[in-house]
Amino acid sequence: MSTYAAISDLSFLLVEPSDTQKKIIVKALEDAGIKQIEYANNIQETLDALTSFPPDLIISSMYLPDGSANDLIDKIRNNEDTEDQCFMLISSERNRNMLEHLRQSGVLAILPKPFTKKDLARAIHATLDLVVEEEIDLEMFDPKTLRVLVTDDSRLARKHVSKTLNTMGIELIQFAENGKEAIELLAIEEFDLIVTDYNMPEMDGRELTEAVRQDPNLAHIPILMVSSNSEDRQLSNIAQEGVDAICGKPFEPSVVRQLLAQILN
Secondary structure, X not given: OOOOOOHHHOEEEEEOOOHHHHHHHHHHHHHOOOOEEEEEOOHHHHHHHHHHOOOOEEEEOOEEOOEEHHHHHHHHHOOOOOOOOOEEEEEOOOOHHHHHHHHHOOOOEEEEOOOOHHHHHHHHHHHHHHHOOOOOOOOOOOHHHOEEEEEXXXXXXXXXXXXXXXXXXXXXXEEEOOHHHHHHHHHHOXXXXXXXXXXXXXXXXXXXHHHHHHOOOOOOOOEEEEEOOOOOHHHHHXXXXXXXXXXXXXXXXXXXXXXXXXXXX
């Protein structure tokens, strides 16, 4: 893992076919202190660039001449050499269905067009958080012995949560694909924290939370819910029923760090 002193050390690959949009985004990146920027116009150029120049962050628009950002993220995540690549979308797309796949694929940020400098700066800092490992400071736990159960039906989401926890020094992570699998694991192993998705088949995050809180042997375990529906009113009800914290997808590592410190201390 590289050691980074500052934002200016980060390298970016901008995937944007429009010259006008490219100029706008590059100026904003340069204003934010980014000095190393390479370019690609389409999916194939991006994949070619990744073999010779793996950047710290890819910034892509949604629609490219040879496909969409959804197609691009699938090709990146399905290649073991690039599956951990940090990725961010800048798009005027508002269709939730088009954006949902990217949310579940572990993107660092989805910025609207036009975006604010503040939003861009937050996404850049999120990238820095992922490439610079800094152990989380917990009063009651040693991060290296903290036992975490990550429950999500998306393999990509599980991997992204796991990677985020790894940067904080948390290594003892097990996985479940839904609430039912999580309950089976909780019956035979001890965990200090549950990180769960909301929407899952068989048994969702709400049902998992209820089952944990109703079991006297499990009720003490803190639960962090990560969901692309984080603004849903239904989720605020779940927070009252026993979830210790709720975090949206995509999430910033610094937000997860802050929430974990809050619920574990």
